[in-house]
Amino acid sequence: MKKLILVPKEVTAIPVEAEVISPTVIAGRTLDEVQRLNVYQGKVKLTLADHFDVTGEVAETPAEQIIVVDGDAPHVKYMGAAMDAGRLVVKRDAGMHTGSQMTGGELTVKGSAADWAGAEMKGGVLRIEGDAGHLLGAAYRGSSEGMTGGCIVVGGGVGSEAASFMRRGMIVVKGDTAPFTGVHMNGGEILVFGRAGKRLGAQAKGNGGFMACFGGVEELLPTYMYDTTYSPIFMRLYLRQLAETLNVEEALRYLDKPLKRYRGDLAVGGNAEILIAEP
Amino acid sequence: MSFKLNGVEIEDTFAEGFGMWGTRLIITAASRKWANTAAAEMTGFATSVIACDCEAGVEAEIPPEESPDGRPGTAVMVFGFSAKKLATSLLNRLGQCVLTCPTTAVFNGLPEEMADAMIDVGKSVRFFGDGYQVKMRMGDGWEARQRFWRIPVMEGEFLVEEKVGAKKAVAGGNFLVMGETEAATLEASERAIEAIHTVPYVITPFPGGLCRSGSKVGSTYAFLRASTNTPFCPAIKHSLKDSQVPEGVNSVLEVILNGLDEPSVKKAMGVGIEAATKVEGVKWITAVNFGGKLGKYQLHLKDCVGGG
Numbered sequence: 001m002k003k004l005i006l007v008p009k010e011v012t013a014i015p016v017e018a019e020v021i022s023p024t025v026i027a028g029r030t031l032d033e034v035q036r037l038n039v040y041q042g043k044v045k046l047t048l049a050d051h052f053d054v055t056g057e058v059a060e061t062p063a064e065q066i067i068v069v070d071g072d073a074p075h076v077k078y079m080g081a082a083m084d085a086g087r088l089v090v091k092r093d094a095g096m097h098t099g100s101q102m103t104g105g106e107l108t109v110k111g112s113a114a115d116w117a118g119a120e121m122k123g124g125v126l127r128i129e130g131d132a133g134h135l136l137g138a139a140y141r142g143s144s145e146g147m148t149g150g151c152i153v154v155g156g157g158v159g160s161e162a163a164s165f166m167r168r169g170m171i172v173v174k175g176d177t178a179p180f181t182g183v184h185m186n187g188g189e190i191l192v193f194g195r196a197g198k199r200l201g202a203q204a205k206g207n208g209g210f211m212a213c214f215g216g217v218e219e220l221l222p223t224y225m226y227d228t229t230y231s232p233i234f235m236r237l238y239l240r241q242l243a244e245t246l247n248v249e250e251a252l253r254y255l256d257k258p259l260k261r262y263r264g265d266l267a268v269g270g271n272a273e274i275l276i277a278e279p
Numbered sequence: 280m281s282f283k284l285n286g287v288e289i290e291d292t293f294a295e296g297f298g299m300w301g302t303r304l305i306i307t308a309a310s311r312k313w314a315n316t317a318a319a320e321m322t323g324f325a326t327s328v329i330a331c332d333c334e335a336g337v338e339a340e341i342p343p344e345e346s347p348d349g350r351p352g353t354a355v356m357v358f359g360f361s362a363k364k365l366a367t368s369l370l371n372r373l374g375q376c377v378l379t380c381p382t383t384a385v386f387n388g389l390p391e392e393m394a395d396a397m398i399d400v401g402k403s404v405r406f407f408g409d410g411y412q413v414k415m416r417m418g419d420g421w422e423a424r425q426r427f428w429r430i431p432v433m434e435g436e437f438l439v440e441e442k443v444g445a446k447k448a449v450a451g452g453n454f455l456v457m458g459e460t461e462a463a464t465l466e467a468s469e470r471a472i473e474a475i476h477t478v479p480y481v482i483t484p485f486p487g488g489l490c491r492s493g494s495k496v497g498s499t500y501a502f503l504r505a506s507t508n509t510p511f512c513p514a515i516k517h518s519l520k521d522s523q524v525p526e527g528v529n530s531v532l533e534v535i536l537n538g539l540d541e542p543s544v545k546k547a548m549g550v551g552i553e554a555a556t557k558v559e560g561v562k563w564i565t566a567v568n569f570g571g572k573l574g575k576y577q578l579h580l581k582d583c584v585g586g587g
Contacts, residue, residue, distance in 0.1 A: 103420070123420030149420020168419040187416070208414040233307075233384045233438045234415055234429055236348045245422065255349065273413075 001066045001087070002057035004034065008071040009051055015095060016041050016051055019078035023065035023086025023105060031058055051076075062086040062105070069094075074114060080107040083124070096133070099126040102150065115159065116140075121150040121169065125246075128152070134159030134178070137171050147171070147188060153246050160197070163190050166209065170238075172248060176215070185209045185272055191238065193250055201264065206271030212238070214254050214277040224264035224274055231258050235275070281563075282581065285556035288525075288563045289580050294453045294548065295568035296576030299334070299358045300365045301448030301539050302398060303388035303480065305341055306377055307352040315340070317383045318353035320376035325357070325368075326485045327535075329494070329505055333368035334358040334450060334537055336482030338388075347386040348438075354388050356482045358450050358537050365445055366398045373439070374404060378430075384438040389539070394444030401428040401439035449576055450537040452481075452544040454566045455493070455511060456555045457528040463560025464530040470558055471534050471551035478547040480539040493533040493567060508533075508567070528562050541576055549583035 093111035112130030139146035146165035157175035176194035242251035325335035341352035359365030426441035458464030472488035498506030538544035
């Protein structure tokens with residue numbers, strides 16, 4: 001792996017749109033070409049080197065490229081957007097749309113990520129060690145499909161409307177979720193180890209999708225119907241995968257925990273599942 | 280022609296193996312007892328395709344730390360004459376013997392990269408869910424893709440993988456253990472089976488892995504396709520002109536094995552023969568063949584014990 005280091009020069013009030021910070025865009029260029037890649041601040045067209053000190057090596061292919069953003073970048077939007085391979089590590093906070101529409105590779109944010117992180121993600125792994133903003137892994141407005149693949153792991157809590165219109169893939173939240181998690185969900189998996197907020201799974205249709213809540217639910221919609229309390233084997237597969245592949249160690253605590261199964265959202269004739277661990 | 284191994288005469292001959300299709304499943308359950316119960320039920324009445332719909336057996340017990348869901352597991356292998364016949368047998372047996380067995384789940388035991396074809400299993404069994412079955416997807420876009428079906432049952436839920444791998448395999452690996460007494464022959468054969476079960480991707484489909492009534496093609500009766508292997512029956516060795524039972528041999532047991540590939544079958548035959556020859560009272564080891572006219576594989580005993 002060849003490492004390219006980007007050090008933000010300052011945190012600006014006007015956000016910087018830098019979808020070029022991606023192994024997919026950077027690989028195969030010279031360091032000089034990388035420094036001259038365009039970024040936008042408002043309507044002003046600038047270069048990457050105007051906002052970052054750019055050093056290190058550039059790989060031939062995205063899979064061999066690791067990019068480290070070594071500093072605070074809450075004002076930098078679209079980092080890792082549409083990346084398809086390689087690694088991107090943001091050592092502190094990241095701005096909006098981080099990892100949106102990514103299709104592969106691994107993106108790690110050591111701090112928190114702003115709204116729309118992993119929006120319409122299709123593949124790869126997005127790890128946010130702090131909190132994530134609103135609309136994590138969500139569909140952009142007007143779109144009927146949110147996440148269609150990949151995995152998002154959030155170490156802290158997440159804002160509202162996470163996983164809206166989700167179709168496939170997995171979102172794991174170690175902390176709490178704000179209202180409307182899984183709204184319009186139509187497939188995929190959401191596992192919340194903190195407390196899930198109100199309106200969970202509102203208008204979710206199902207299609208094999210489920211929301212597992214291991215730290216309770218603030219309030220369940222009346223349009224979800226209680227079925228049973230049981231310990232389904234399929235959950236063991238997910239929990240073991242979380243522990244073994246994604247280092248979510250706390251998952252193993254729930255291996256044999258009974259889960260209350262609710263089915264809905266009956267308001268839309270849905271067949272999604274909400275599984276709530278017994279306290 | 281023969282050679283000696285641990286003082287036992289090994290005839291320089293070959294076992295005649297046949298091409299079949301084989302598959303491997305892992306059945307897990309809440310306890311070892313239930314995993315083994317389901318495996319035993321599923322592999323019952325499956326010794327030989329002479330009269331059974333398939334050949335099947337338990338390959339290995341899988342400890343919880345190695346099984347797909349962390350519960351005790353049992354790996355079973357099923358063999359059929361074609362991929363289609365194998366699929367039919369598999370589906371029937373899965374539906375009647377494993378779906379019905381408390382706490383079980385079924386996983387593919389033959390990864391796609393090792394398989395020649397993938398057989399729909401969960402995809403067919405799912406209809407038992409009567410519309411309430413749930414498709415389960417894992418790893419979409421970030422890890423190896425896996426598909427399962429969750430089928431509601433009275434006890435809770437049956438989890439079954441959508442497809443299992445199948446490949447062109449080898450059946451009919453065999454050797455005959457010939458001993459001075461019934462006890463010595465049985466003990467040597469049991470040791471052989473224990474050794475064979477250390478080799479992955481091999482099963483011994485007969486009772487306890489052994490067949491005491493090996494058969495030959497045809498009989499004196501027109502209506503019977505196969506009959507007792509008279510040349511190897513010690514009880515009539517002096518009454519029969521073409522008896523192949525050596526002097527001093529009073530009991531013969533046949534070890535029969537199927538495997539997913541020729542090297543596995545040969546390796547299993549080798550370790551089995553080696554183990555059998557270590558028991559006192561074993562006089563001869565030979566193998567059954569049809570002169571190479573029927574089977575695709577000639578598994579020479581010399582190659583097997585000599586590591587090829």
